[in-house]
Amino acid sequence: MSLAQTDKYYLPQPSLWPIIGSVALLLMAIGGTMTMREIDNGGWILLAGTAVLFYMMFGWFAEVIRDSEAGRYNRQVDSSFRWSMSWFIFSEVMFFAAFFGALFYTRVLSVPWLADADTGSLLWEGYQATWPTAGPGLTADGFDFTPMGAWGIPAINTLLLLSSGVTITWAHWGLKKDNRTQLILGLAMTVALGLVFMGLQVYEYIHAYQDLGLTLGAGVYGATFFMLTGFHGFHVLVGTTMLIVMLLRSIAGHFTADHHFAFEAVSWYWHFVDVVWVLLFIVVYWLI
C-alpha cells in the first residue's frame, strides 16, 4: 500500500496557478451569466475567462510535465495520480448518471403519466405516450420532428470509437515494449479517429437542426438527446486534446516503458468516453 518506505515525499512549492484558475472560473461564470441574460460585453468577459483558464492549464500542465520529466515524481506520487484519476473518472460516471437517469425517468415514468387516466383526460387530452416524444404541450401546438436513426452516422461513430479503443491499447503496448514507432502511430490513429468522430457528430447535429426539426427545444427527447450526446461530444473533445498532447510528448521523446502515467490516464479516460458512447448508442439511438 504505502510506498513511503522507499521514497521521499515530493512537496511542490507555492504556486500561482490555482488562484489564476479560480479567477478564470469567476470570470467565466460572470461572463456566462451576462451572456445568458443578454447583458452587453458578457461574451467578452466569458472569452477572457476562458483565455485565462487556458493560460492556467498550459502553465500548470507544463510545470507538472517538467517535474515529471525531471524525475521528481516517485512511486508514491505515481500511485497518488492513479488513485486520483480513478476517482475523477468515477465522478464523471456520476455526472453522466444524472442525465441517463433523466432519460430513464422520462421514458419510463413521466411520459406515460402524462397520458394516463387522470392527467391525460383532464390536462392533455388526446396525448399518446410514445417515445420519442416532444411532449403533450408541444405536440398539441403542432410541433413535430424526426428522431435520429441509429444505423447511419451513429453506427459508424460506434465503430470509430471502438476502433480507437483498440488503437490506443496498441499504442500502449508499443510504449511498454519501448517501440516508439508503434506508440506514435497508435496515438496518431487514435487522434484521427477522435477527430473524424467529432466531425461526423457536428454533421449529425447540423442535419438534426436543419432537416429533422430535432433541436434542444424538441421536448424532452430533444433535451436528453442533445445533453447526453453533447456532453459526450465535449468529453471526446477534451480526450482528443489530451491525446494530441500525448502524441506531441511522445514525439518529443517523453515517457519511458515503466513510467508513463500521463499516457495511461488519458487512455483510461478515453476508454471511459468509449463506454459512455456505447451506452448512449444503445439507449439514445437504438432502443427508440
Add this chain to the structure above:
Amino acid sequence: MSDAAHAHDDHGHGHPTGIMRWLTTTNHKDIGSLYLWFALIMLFAAGSMALLIRAELFQPGLQLTNPDFFNQLTTMHGLIMIFGVIMPAFSGFANWQVPLMLGAPDMAFPRMNNWAFWLLPMAGLMLMASFFLPGGAVAGGWTMYPPLFIQGGISYDLTILAVHIMGLSSIMGSINIITTILNMRAPGITLMKMPLFVWTWLITAYLLIATMPVLAGAVTMLLTDRNFGTHFFNAAGGGDPVMFQHIFWFFAHPEVYILILPAFGIVSQIIPTFARKPLFGYASMVYATASIAILSFIVWAHHMFTVGMPAAAQLFFMFSTMLIAVPTGVKVFNWVATMWKGSMTFETPMLFAIAFVCLFTIGGFSGLVLAIAPVDIQLHDTYYVVAHFHYVLVSGALFAIFAGIYYWLPKWTGHMYSETLGKWHFWLSVIGMNIVFFPMHFLGLAGMPRRIPDYALQFTEFNQIATVGAFIFGFSQLLFLAVILKTIKGGVKATDRVWEGAEGLEWTLPSPAPYHTFETAPVVK
C-alpha cells in the same frame, strides 16, 4: 511567474509573504486555516440572515422585510450555511488533521488543494453579490425546485454557476482527501488503525465524489431549461418538475450525511480523550459509518412523500429511511459505552461533544418521525422539518465543529483557550439553541408552513420564544469569535499532548504544530 522559477528546488526558501502567501500556499495547515476562516465569516453572514428571518417572525404581520426579500433571506441562509459554513469547516479540519493523524507531510496534491479552497470565495462572492443585482438574490429555496427556479432573473443563473463552482471545489477537495488517506499513511497505519475522524472523512469524500456530479447535472438541466429552451422539467415538453426533485435529493440526502459524518468523526476523537478510555467498538463504528453511507443512496424520496408517488415507492423509501436509525443508533450507543466507566472531565470540547450526542439524537428522532410516511404527509414543509434539521445541523454539525475547534486549537496555535469563556460560550449556545429550535416542533405540529414571512395568530407565542432564543444563540457566537482571536494572540502555552487523555500522532508533535511536519514518515507500530 515566480513559482515556476522555484519549482526546480525541492525545498526552496523565500516563500511568498503577506497576501501572496495565502493566495499561493500549498501548505495543508495554511489551507486548513483558510477554510476555517472562510467558514467562520460565512457563519456570521448566514447567521445574520437567520437573525433577520427570526426578527421578521417575531410577530405576525410584515415588519422588516417584504415577502420576496424574506424568501431571499431563507434561501441564501440555507445555501450558505450548507455550502459555505459546514462543508468548508469540515474541509478545514480535514486539511489540518488528516496529514497530522496519518503522519503525512502534506496532502497528496497540495496545489489542487489550494485551488479547491480558492474556488469557494469566488462562489461565495457570486452568491453574496446577487443580493445587489436587479431582482435581488435567489428566492426559490435552497432546494432550487423548478418551475419556480425557472422564473427568476439574473441571480438565478449566477447561483447555478456558483453551485457548479462549489461542486468542482468539493470534488477536487475530496479526491485529494481520499488519495491522501489511501496513499499517504505512514508505515504501520493500516486502514483499521486510522483514527475515526479519518475514516469518517474517507467515507464522506466518497459520498461527495458520488453525489456532487449529480447535483451538477441537475443544476445544468435547470440552466438549460432557463436559457436554452430545453423541457426537462416542463410537462408541456414531456418533462416533469418532480424529476428535478428526484435528482436533487439523490444528491442532497447523501449530502446531509456529508454534513454529519465528519462531525461523528470529531466527536469520536473527543469523547475517548476526556473519558480517558479508548473508543468503544472501533470496528463497529467504522462499519456503522459505511452502512449509513450506503443506505443514504436509497432513501432520497423521503423528502418527497407528498409529491404523489405510488404506495409501493412510499413504503420502500419509508422502510429504507427507518433503517438508517440502526447504524446511527450503534454510534450513539458506542459513544455512551465509551463514557461508561471512564474517568471523565468536562472541558469545553467534551461539553460540546456530550451536547452533540444528546441533541443530535433528538434531531435523529424527529427525523425518524418524519420518515414515517403518513406522519410526514402531515409534517412535510412545516416548521417541524425546520426543527428537525436544525437539531441535526446546529446542535449536530455546528456543535461538533465548535468541539473540534476547542479540541485542536491549542495544537494549532500553541496556546490554551480560555476555559471560562469557552464554558460561557457552551452554556449560552446550548440554552439558546434549544430555545430557538425546540418550540419549532410545536409550530410544525400545529401547522405552520415553512418559508413564510407572516403567520396566523395562533403561532405567535412559540415564534416569539424562538426569536428570543435566536438572538441569545446568535450573539453568543461573538464570544466564540473572541475566544479564537484571544487564543491566537496569546495565552497559556499548550503542552505537546495538550489533553491528559489524548492519543494519536498529532499529539506527539510540538504545539503549535510546526509549519512542516513529518517530512520523513514516522513509524507507527
Add this chain to the structure above:
Amino acid sequence: MKQKWQRVGMIGAALAFSQSALAEYAYNLPTPASKVAQDVFDLHNLIMLVCLGIFVVVFGAMFYSLLKHRKSVGHKAAHFHENTTVEVIWTVIPFAILMGMAYPAAKVVIDMKDTSNPDMTIKITGYQWKWGYDYLNDGVSFYSTLSTPREQIEGKAEKGEHYLLEVDEPMVVPVGKRVRLLITANDVLHAWWVPALGAKQDAIPGFIRDSWFTADRIGTYRGQCVELCGKDHGFMPIVVEVVSEEDYAAWVAKKKGTAAVAAADNTRTFEMSELVTRGEQVYQANCAACHQANGMGMAGVFPAISGSPVATGPIAAHIDVVMNGKPGTTMAAFAGQLSDADIAAVVTYQRNAWDNKTGDQVQPADIAAARGGASEAAAPAAQ
C-alpha cells in the same frame, strides 16, 4: 403574557404525560376531523412515545455515567473497548423496534393512497397565488383567494381572528362523503393541505395527483399552501367548509345561479364606469400581488403598469399580454382564469388608472374576438 409562560411551563409537563395529555394543548397535531387524520395522529403519538422511551433509557445511562464516572469523584477509567455481543444486541433491538413501527405505518400508507370509489371528485388547481376549484360532478367552478385586508398585514389595522387563514370563496363539501381530490397547478409547485382533514398533496404543473378525505364533522377547517411558490406563498390559504348534505345542495344551486349571471356578463356591453369599478376589483384580486395596488410594481421583478408602454400603447398588445402571459416569467396567462368581462374590465382599468389616462374602453366582445384563435392557450402549464 401570563398565558405564554404558562404554556412554556407546560411543555415539560405535556411531554411527560400520556397521549391524551399531549392532545390537549397545542403541542401536537390539530384535532383530527377525518379517519386518516386520526390514524396519523395515533401513529405519531405511538412513535413519539417509543422515541421518548428510548431517549430516557439511553440518556439515563449516559447521565448516570456523567455523574458517577467523572474524574472529580475519583473514578478510575476501565479499559474495556470491545464487545461483540453488546454490538449485536444494540443492533438487533432497534431493528425490532423499527419493525414494530413499520407495520402500523404501512397500513396507514396503503389506506391513504387508496383513492378508489369516491362519492365526489374535485379538481384543485394552484395558481400564483390562489386556488381554483372545479367540482367535476356538480359543474361548479370558482377561485379562492386570501381575504385578509392588506392593512392588517401591514400592521395598519387590528388583525382579525382568522388572520391569513380566511378566503373569499371557501371550498364547500358535504359531511361524511368520500371526496377525491385531483390536484394540479398552473404555474409552479404548490401544495394543498388541510391539517385536520389529513390530506396534503403537492400540486404539480402539468400532472394530476390525487388524494382524498372524508370529513367526519361539520365545521370550518383551515390550511395553507405548503410548497414554496414565490412571493406570496404565505398568502394563499385554504378554507374547507364541511356542511350537511342539504346545505351542500343549496350551496351548489346558489353557485350555479351566480355562474349564469356571470356568463350573461360576457355578452353585455358595459359603461365605462362599470368597467373601471369592476376592473379595479379584478385587479386587486389578481394583479395587485405583483403589480401592486398603486400600479408601480416592484423594481427589477414586476414592471409598473402605471406609465407602462404596454398599458398605454396598442390595445391588442395589452390584451395579448394579459390573456397569454409572458412565457418564462411569472406573468401568467389569464385567458383561462378570468372571464371575458373580467379581462375587459381589468384592461380598461389598467389603461385608465394612475398615470395611464388613455380613455380607452375594452368590451367583453373584444376579448371574445381575441379568443377566436387562441382559446386553447388556456391549456394549463403550456407556458
